[in-house]
Amino acid sequence: MSTIVNLRQMRVDQRGIIKTVAAQGELGRRIRDMGLVPGTEVTVIGRAPLKDPVALRLKGFTLTLRNSEADFITVELPEDDLV
Amino acid sequence: MSEAIATIALAGNPNAGKTTLFNALTGSRQHVGNYPGITVEKKEGFVDMPSGTVRVIDLPGTYSMTAYSQEELVARDFLVKERPQGIINVIDATSLERNLYLTVQFLELGIPVTLALNMVDALESKGIRIDSDRLADLMRLPVVRTVARSGLGVREALQAALTHPRQSWEPLFISYGPDLDPVLGEMTKLISNAGFLADTYPPRWLALKFLENDLVVRQLFEADYELHRRLRDMADEVARHCEKTLKTQPEFLIADYRYGYISSILRQGVLTVMPDLQGRADLSDKIDAVLTHQVAGPAIMLAILYGLFSVTFTLGEIPMGWVETAFAWLAELAGKMPPGLTRSLIIDGIIAGVGGVLGFVPLILIMFLGITFLEDSGYMARMAYMLDRVFRIFGLHGSSVVPFIISGGIPGGCAVPGVMAARTLRSPKEKLATLLTAPFMACGAKVPVFILLAAAFFPEHGARVMFLITLAGWAAALVAAKMMRSTIIRGPSTPFVMELPPYRMPTAMGLVLHTWERGWQYIRKAGTVILAIAVLIWAMMTFPGLPQEIAAPYEAEMAGIQEQLQAETGEAARGELEASLAALERRLKEEALTHSLAGRLGQAIEPVTAWAGFDWRTNIALLGGIAAKEVIVSTLATAHSMSDAENTDFAARIAAAPGWNTSVAVSLMIFVLLYSPCFVTVVAIAREASWGWAAFSVVFNTAFAFALATATYQLGMSMGW
Numbered sequence A: 001m002s003t004i005v006n007l008r009q010m011r012v013d014q015r016g017i018i019k020t021v022a023a024q025g026e027l028g029r030r031i032r033d034m035g036l037v038p039g040t041e042v043t044v045i046g047r048a049p050l051k052d053p054v055a056l057r058l059k060g061f062t063l064t065l066r067n068s069e070a071d072f073i074t075v076e077l078p079e080d081d082l083v
Numbered sequence B: 001m002s003e004a005i006a007t008i009a010l011a012g013n014p015n016a017g018k019t020t021l022f023n024a025l026t027g028s029r030q031h032v033g034n035y036p037g038i039t040v041e042k043k044e045g046f047v048d049m050p051s052g053t054v055r056v057i058d059l060p061g062t063y064s065m066t067a068y069s070q071e072e073l074v075a076r077d078f079l080v081k082e083r084p085q086g087i088i089n090v091i092d093a094t095s096l097e098r099n100l101y102l103t104v105q106f107l108e109l110g111i112p113v114t115l116a117l118n119m120v121d122a123l124e125s126k127g128i129r130i131d132s133d134r135l136a137d138l139m140r141l142p143v144v145r146t147v148a149r150s151g152l153g154v155r156e157a158l159q160a161a162l163t164h165p166r167q168s169w170e171p172l173f174i175s176y177g178p179d180l181d182p183v184l185g186e187m188t189k190l191i192s193n194a195g196f197l198a199d200t201y202p203p204r205w206l207a208l209k210f211l212e213n214d215l216v217v218r219q220l221f222e223a224d225y226e227l228h229r230r231l232r233d234m235a236d237e238v239a240r241h242c243e244k245t246l247k248t249q250p251e252f253l254i255a256d257y258r259y260g261y262i263s264s265i266l267r268q269g270v271l272t273v274m275p276d277l278q279g280r281a282d283l284s285d286k287i288d289a290v291l292t293h294q295v296a297g298p299a300i301m302l303a304i305l306y307g308l309f310s311v312t313f314t315l316g317e318i319p320m321g322w323v324e325t326a327f328a329w330l331a332e333l334a335g336k337m338p339p340g341l342t343r344s345l346i347i348d349g350i351i352a353g354v355g356g357v358l359g360f361v362p363l364i365l366i367m368f369l370g371i372t373f374l375e376d377s378g379y380m381a382r383m384a385y386m387l388d389r390v391f392r393i394f395g396l397h398g399s400s401v402v403p404f405i406i407s408g409g410i411p412g413g414c415a416v417p418g419v420m421a422a423r424t425l426r427s428p429k430e431k432l433a434t435l436l437t438a439p440f441m442a443c444g445a446k447v448p449v450f451i452l453l454a455a456a457f458f459p460e461h462g463a464r465v466m467f468l469i470t471l472a473g474w475a476a477a478l479v480a481a482k483m484m485r486s487t488i489i490r491g492p493s494t495p496f497v498m499e500l501p502p503y504r505m506p507t508a509m510g511l512v513l514h515t516w517e518r519g520w521q522y523i524r525k526a527g528t529v530i531l532a533i534a535v536l537i538w539a540m541m542t543f544p545g546l547p548q549e550i551a552a553p554y555e556a557e558m559a560g561i562q563e564q565l566q567a568e569t570g571e572a573a574r575g576e577l578e579a580s581l582a583a584l585e586r587r588l589k590e591e592a593l594t595h596s597l598a599g600r601l602g603q604a605i606e607p608v609t610a611w612a613g614f615d616w617r618t619n620i621a622l623l624g625g626i627a628a629k630e631v632i633v634s635t636l637a638t639a640h641s642m643s644d645a646e647n648t649d650f651a652a653r654i655a656a657a658p659g660w661n662t663s664v665a666v667s668l669m670i671f672v673l674l675y676s677p678c679f680v681t682v683v684a685i686a687r688e689a690s691w692g693w694a695a696f697s698v699v700f701n702t703a704f705a706f707a708l709a710t711a712t713y714q715l716g717m718s719m720g721w
């Protein structure tokens, strides 16, 4: 069975598929404009020194988001991934 | 210039290389940088093609075509209002999928699009292969592979845009699924039956934007009350339906379908990611593992800033000496002129004012070279990323770091480009807080004041004083931002959804061009604004001249000494006479200054400025500094009746002058660092925000600076410094 976690909880180097994006309004729009839509594969590639923001790799580029923004996104981890 | 046969716009995502391509096509030198959002206004250029002259427009980069941000509106308005013959959609081929999201929106608007698949040179190392012919077939538009940086394919791209198979606007139709298609169809029919804005926007595009809650488009519809009401009811109805059945909103459903459309095209053999290379971490990630590391990251950032700082000052000193020598020589040459107003204007006004500024050009160039390197390499974006958490505490945004650094966060910057760089901030509130506080940084024009005072009062600790001043600038900016963001410019923080560009080796050409471009701005300012202000201040310090009855006794006494001097032959006696002549001359100058307009102004405000330890001479220099900080030192020197020849030991004189002590020096440094931005910056603030805010910055900064300077001075005096 696959696990669904919040993007904030993902570890560095962990990979997953975006399941839902709950952000509304301008944030929702910007997140989607940048390609964070359900079905997209994302890898967490790093966190800033104060743990926030987080850097993601998706569709061939690197995107940064604050944790408070990552909260709106849930990710499905592959089955072999142990949290 | 002959009439242009066509207008072609360059559009695409931020940092895709539009300006690089524009420069390669037109031979111009617009600012390029490895940071999303460098271009904020459209730029125009002309290219000669075999068929005639083509007008090319460089548009600001956008990720989408909504009306959320200024840049998107600039780009969108240009496209719909000016209706170019076509666009070259510049695409960063390494992130094709996201870039095509905007392409689809252009196509839905109906513009003939030519794709410039840019940065194809970077594909191989990323293990990506793109079949551009297949992409052209599937999307039914011309695709040209380009490397804008070396000019490869750029003219071909323009040629392709000119000979685009589709010469008229024709919107692309894509399906938005069973939930939206029916209502979209109905709305489109309503709009086209009403003939609403038929010659500007395709009806289906308007319907889509209506569903996407586009405020600008919704406002357009308010012109037709009945139509607006019906469309709104339909939109509300489908929104309720989506919420209930899919737990989403139409605008997000639309985004999902657009991405779906793109990936269905890419899957048909357009995009191949080589599996053997896929797992390999790319170079940028490896660099980031070090440069943004939890511990090493901030340490390296500080080291880079400090390194840049010391390189600027140690390297900058050498050519600075040359320029100073050159101007001293000029002053000496001018000194051979007969004494009088003209000589005084040239030496005390022009050479002291402009020469003082030009002396700093080498330092400024070195410092901008550093900043340009940080920006072009991609490191600036990492600084924004690492500092966001800290800046957010103060109500700013990670991206505020760029305007701060350019304004003088590393001493030597300039608040004018700094204020303009605040445009990369997307939220108006954070942008306002950033541009109001950026002038607190230790810009290049304030640096001479600090160097002078440090040399006079802390001769052993020049570098440390500069470093502390720099930190004080940052601290003041952050604190003031926090004050503003929790009072007059309250509001939630904007999202930090930002692209981190890959690290790129800056091109030597690019570095030289940008450094020169910024250095030139500075030199031009010296030759225009500063020159005018220096002359004005000189005039205010010279006129009105001393009335005859005050000047006469001095002149008589001086004439007497002159006569004695001619008669005297003994070495020692001559020396004495010369000294008293010089002393008299200085007293005469001082009388004249006291009497002048500037002198009176300085004295008028002395009762207040005395709280912070500033006497009337300092006041003159500070008043001049409101116009341009560059003139503070030269005005101070003139106010202490020193001609340029003596400038070298000016620091020593200041240190020994009555009324000066360490408390005054520290208080003055703080005041100069923080008080009113210079005229040019005020104009820049007015342009970016409003005249109201520009006036606010003059008053607020001066009050803030004065309060801090007074507190420092009073504290210092009570401690007996």
Ligand SMILES: Nc1nc2c(ncn2[C@@H]2O[C@H](COP(=O)(O)OP(=O)(O)OP(=O)(O)O)[C@@H](O)[C@H]2O)c(=O)[nH]1
Residues within 6 Å of the ligand: B013, B014, B015, B016, B017, B018, B019, B020, B021, B031, B032, B033, B034, B035, B036, B037, B038, B039, B040, B060, B061, B062, B118, B119, B120, B121, B122, B146, B147, B148, B149, B150, B376, B504
């Ligand atoms: N490797 C490579 N780099 C490129 C190419 N074209 C541009 N660049 C680099 O990409 C970065 C961004 O270029 P710009 O021309 O400023 O991009 P822009 O699209 O105008 O960006 P904004 O003005 O922010 O919208 C710069 O560092 C360029 O040197 C290319 O063909 N190959």
Ligand SMILES: [Mg+2]
Residues within 6 Å of the ligand: B018, B019, B020, B031, B032, B038, B039, B061
């Ligand atoms: Mg640009």
